[in-house]
Amino acid sequence: MFTSIEYDKFRALRVTHVATRLEELIQDEGNDTLTPEQLFLTAVDDALESRRINKVDKLIRQAAFPIPGATVAEVDYRDGRGITPVRMRRYAAHDWRSDPTNLLIISPIGGGKTYLACALAIGACQSEHSVLYYRMDDLARRLVIARGNGIAHQKLLNDLSNIDLLIIDDFLTVGIDSDAASDLFAILANREHRLPTMIASQTGPAHWVAELPDRVAADSIVNRLANNARVINFGQIDMRRHRNGICQGE
Incomplete structure (x- = not known):
């Protein structure tokens, strides 16, 4: 099979994953009927899929979701919540770059807004969109800290202005000072008509x-x-109370 020298060549060409997968396919006796071209194309497809999965995993980690395993399939669609599986699947698969329309999730305390925001944004990551999640109080605090260093402050503003999808949770649950409001204005002005912002708020x-x-x-x-x-x-359904009731019933 491939020697270490040959693998050095693959690494130079950045096709090591293709070579590794091709070697696995060749060694599998179940593939004896496949032509060399079929084996090679299968190895390329598998390597590309592996690369895509790794990229999605990295995007999800970088987004810093509080619920990294949230999915629209696990959302509670009971009557009175104002959402449907079809609509949420459509939002989860949305092309945020080509249609930068903001999304507002308005929910009472315990209504499940954070879970839904994470589920939709994880769908965005799976479509290879870059995402950042912040609670409003945490975002304001980071902006205050960064303000002490002009370069760090500008970098944070640039990052927030240019991420494909920005999520701000617990939006204005408490007030913010004029400096944070000024930064928020700058971020949203930079994103307007270019990139969407998702707001989750009570x-x-x-x-x-x-x-x-x-x-x-x-x-x-x-x-x-x-x-x-x-x-x-x-709607006004308190999902935390509902979940607690189920646990107590069990």
């Missing part, structure tokens, strides 16, 4: 305006998020 746009320190900036921020956005409005 409240809606009217409340967000009241929580921001400057009315003019507040209107600009909320308009950029809410104008023409898709909206998922959960």
Whole structure:
């Protein structure tokens, strides 16, 4: 089979995975009827799929989801939640780059907004979109820390402005200061019409305006998020209480 010298050549060409898979296929007696061309093309397809899986896994890790195993298949679609499996599967497979429409998930406490946001965004990762997840309080804190270093601050703003899909969870559950609001405005202004933002919140746009320190900036921020956005409005079902009730019943 292939020698170490030959593998050095494959590494130079960056096709080591193809060579390794081809060697495995050749050694498998079940493939004796396949032509060399069929074996080679199968090895290429398998190597490409392996590379895609590794890329998706990396995207999911880099996104820093609080629920990295969330899937739309496991979402509770009971009546009263305002969502359907067909609609959520469509959102999970959405091409966020070609259609940068924002998505707002409005849910009461315990309504499952974080799980759904993670499930949809993991679907985005599986379509090879880059994603970043932040809770609003954590994002504001990171911006404050970065502000002490001009280069680090600008890098963070650039990263948040250019990620394919930005998720901000618990949006304006508590107010933010004027510096954080200024940074948020800059991020959303840079993303507008280019890249989508997913917001998960217990409240809606009217409340967000009241929580921001400057009315003019507040209107600009909320308009950029809410104008023409898709909206998922959960009902009043408390999924945490429902899950706790099931556990107690068991």
